[in-house]
Amino acid sequence: MKTMMVTGAGAGIGEAIACAAAAAGYRVAVLDVDAARAAAVALSLKDGVAFGVDVSDEQAVDAVLRSLGAAPDVLVNNAGIVRFGPLLEHSLENFKAAVNVNLIGTFVTARAVARGMLERGSGVIINMSSINATHPAPGSGAYPATKAAIVSLTQHMALEWGPGGVRVNAIAPGFIDAGMSTPIYANPRVRELRGGAVPQRRLGTAQDIANAVLFLASDQGSYINGHELIVDGGVVNSVLAGLPRE
Numbered sequence: 001m002k003t004m005m006v007t008g009a010g011a012g013i014g015e016a017i018a019c020a021a022a023a024a025g026y027r028v029a030v031l032d033v034d035a036a037r038a039a040a041v042a043l044s045l046k047d048g049v050a051f052g053v054d055v056s057d058e059q060a061v062d063a064v065l066r067s068l069g070a071a072p073d074v075l076v077n078n079a080g081i082v083r084f085g086p087l088l089e090h091s092l093e094n095f096k097a098a099v100n101v102n103l104i105g106t107f108v109t110a111r112a113v114a115r116g117m118l119e120r121g122s123g124v125i126i127n128m129s130s131i132n133a134t135h136p137a138p139g140s141g142a143y144p145a146t147k148a149a150i151v152s153l154t155q156h157m158a159l160e161w162g163p164g165g166v167r168v169n170a171i172a173p174g175f176i177d178a179g180m181s182t183p184i185y186a187n188p189r190v191r192e193l194r195g196g197a198v199p200q201r202r203l204g205t206a207q208d209i210a211n212a213v214l215f216l217a218s219d220q221g222s223y224i225n226g227h228e229l230i231v232d233g234g235v236v237n238s239v240l241a242g243l244p245r246e
């Protein structure tokens with residue numbers, strides 16, 4: 001049985017990835033800084049194990065790997081936070097908090113897991129970016145910069161670890177009706193406007209992202225390495241579609 005380790009799996013998109021992975025036959029390691037949420041999600045899975053861990057804490061991540069006994073077959077670096085606020089008033093504390101979880105957490109966890117994967121000669125790593133990486137949402141602080149850095153880090157990891165049998169890719173979700181965006185889409189008018197702005201005329205779901213994870217993790221994605229897979233219903237390509245016309 002293959003093992004998938006999912007960070008930030010106590011809620012939102014990560015929880016959906018953990019559930020989809022379990023349904024696809026993976027043993028799932030559910031990691032979240034919220035230990036109670038991690039435990040609840042792991043308990044709901046056929047074969048889940050929970051770890052309350054901060055992904056930016058090297059010692060804590062190493063302890064998870066020791067407890068698992070072997071590097072997972074798949075790592076999904078999904079844990080992420082956003083601290084809202086315009087850049088001019090953005091505190092260094094908020095900026096650093098997002099860098100710490102999103103970028104440093106991705107590096108710390110991927111590096112720890114990759115050591116074991118490279119020793120074994122196989123593994124898949126999927127890092128969660130965002131369409132914010134290329135299209136920053138005003139007022140989202142360090143978030144877009146961290147997501148752009150994750151794409152660069154993904155390419156870098158793919159170059160260094162590909163020869164050792166480890167594939168590394170990123171997923172860039174668009175407007176997802178789940179997790180950290182739930183409060184935004186609680187407003188029916190915003191839901192309607194945002195969904196209507198997507199060429200597929202709907203918001204994305206956590207399941208849409210989980211499907212992309214399972215594809216990249218599977219042998220069907222076996223020659224995809226260093227890629228950023230945009231899963232957004234076409235919205236980042238729609239600038240010209242929104243131009244005023246006669």
Ligand SMILES: NC(=O)c1ccc[n+]([C@@H]2O[C@H](COP(=O)([O-])OP(=O)(O)OC[C@H]3O[C@@H](n4cnc5c(N)ncnc54)[C@H](O)[C@@H]3O)[C@@H](O)[C@H]2O)c1
Nearest residue numbers: 008011012013032033054055079080130173176179180181
């Ligand atoms: N929801 C969206 O619209 C959307 C869009 C694009 C990208 N994303 C990305 O998808 C990922 C999941 O987001 P979500 O919407 O499900 O958010 P969410 O807030 O629902 O879930 C994030 C999870 O990460 C956990 N977490 C936070 N800091 C952590 C840390 N230091 N260590 C371990 N776990 C930690 C939280 O406790 C939470 O359970 C994030 O990387 C996010 O940037 C989300």
